[in-house]
Amino acid sequence: MKTVLITGANRGLGLGMVKYLTKQNTAKTIIATCRTVSEELKTLSAENKNLVILNLDVKNTASFGDFSTEISKVVGNQGLNLLINNAGVTTKFTKLPFVKTEQLLDNLTVNTIAPIMLTKTLLPILKQAADANSDKPMGVHRAAVINMSSILGSISQNDQGGFYPYRCSKAALNAASKSMSVDLKKDNILVASMHPGWVKTDMGGKNAPLEVETSISGMFNTIGKLNESDTGKFLNYDGTELPCVASSDAQSVRDQEHILIFERKKCLEYANERLQEHSAA
Numbered sequence: 341m342k343t344v345l346i347t348g349a350n351r352g353l354g355l356g357m358v359k360y361l362t363k364q365n366t367a368k369t370i371i372a373t374c375r376t377v378s379e380e381l382k383t384l385s386a387e388n389k390n391l392v393i394l395n396l397d398v399k400n401t402a403s404f405g406d407f408s409t410e411i412s413k414v415v416g417n418q419g420l421n422l423l424i425n426n427a428g429v430t431t432k433f434t435k436l437p438f439v440k441t442e443q444l445l446d447n448l449t450v451n452t453i454a455p456i457m458l459t460k461t462l463l464p465i466l467k468q469a470a471d472a473n474s475d476k477p478m479g480v481h482r483a484a485v486i487n488m489s490s491i492l493g494s495i496s497q498n499d500q501g502g503f504y505p506y507r508c509s510k511a512a513l514n515a516a517s518k519s520m521s522v523d524l525k526k527d528n529i530l531v532a533s534m535h536p537g538w539v540k541t542d543m544g545g546k547n548a549p550l551e552v553e554t555s556i557s558g559m560f561n562t563i564g565k566l567n568e569s570d571t572g573k574f575l576n577y578d579g580t581e582l583p584c585v586a587s588s589d590a591q592s593v594r595d596q597e598h599i600l601i602f603e604r605k606k607c608l609e610y611a612n613e614r615l616q617e618h619s620a621a
């Protein structure tokens with residue numbers, strides 16, 4: 341792959357991807373986008389001339405047109421090989437009585453609407469890469485979109501309830517990935533949804549079982565092998581297929597165990613916060 345663009349690249353998994361790609365030194369150009377440049381990203385950019393940092397708040401879909409023009413200038417007539425829609429937000433564990441309209445709208449905007457609208461806007465540049473690499477099979481060396489989803493977006497795996505904003509936004513993202521894969525197949529652009537595992541980041545928390553490096557190397561190993569038969573799939577970081585709707589394989593069971601621990605922890609955090617609010621009142 342010659343050119344890759346990652347959203348939400350200033351921290352967490354996005355930053356981990358940039359670190360991995362600069363270390364691998366296989367991509368000609370890495371475009372890291374973020375709202376605020378972190379010190380770590382600044383240092384990486386000083387050390388790697390092929391790393392371009394661009395400002396992008398994915399909620400600001402009105403800015404996508406100008407952003408696309410900037411990307412065109414960076415990638416030239418070779419187009420963009422890989423778009424990773426990584427930027428994401430979540431809320432605390434939320435049962436139905438506590439869910440708020442603003443949370444639902446915010447999660448849907450960042451986790452669903454932004455990836456759809458950004459992919460739509462960058463489509464001509466992705467097509468350019470697919471055409472410029474017509475000698476290569478469908479995959480990341482031609483043109484691909486990876487939407488960073490979550491197992492919490494799997495409908496069949498949900499036996500704990502709650503998390504309305506996050507679950508709905510990621511389930512909808514999975515639906516969008518599937519539609520994109522159908523719509524873009526004729527253009528030889530591969531599309532897949534990925535679950536990075538439960539990872540130690542600000543979002544995953546310190547109790548998550550996976551290190552960022554493990555998740556990222558697993559994901560790039562998986563992404564690098566994707567071909568026409570994989571387009572439209574929902575994949576775990578280690579390459580196993582996940583159910584958007586129904587399955588009961590061993591990996592799914594392991595993921596479910598992680599989710600249970602995660603949700604119980606969030607429940608406790610929530611209960612503690614409410615207790616503190618009551619005692620302060």
Ligand SMILES: NC(=O)c1ccc[n+]([C@@H]2O[C@H](COP(=O)([O-])OP(=O)(O)OC[C@H]3O[C@@H](n4cnc5c(N)ncnc54)[C@H](OP(=O)(O)O)[C@@H]3O)[C@@H](O)[C@H]2O)c1
Binds near residue numbers: 348396541
């Ligand atoms: N960690 C896990 O266990 C886990 C599990 C399943 C799925 N995921 C998914 O993996 C992706 C990355 O998660 P993470 O763990 O790295 O989360 P994180 O540590 O919370 O980082 C989130 C990233 O998204 C960016 N972001 C949020 N809103 C944005 C906006 N409006 N515009 C641009 N960037 C924005 C953040 O930038 P700012 O610094 O500007 O806020 C940050 O770079 C997400 O899509 C998440 O849902 C994570």
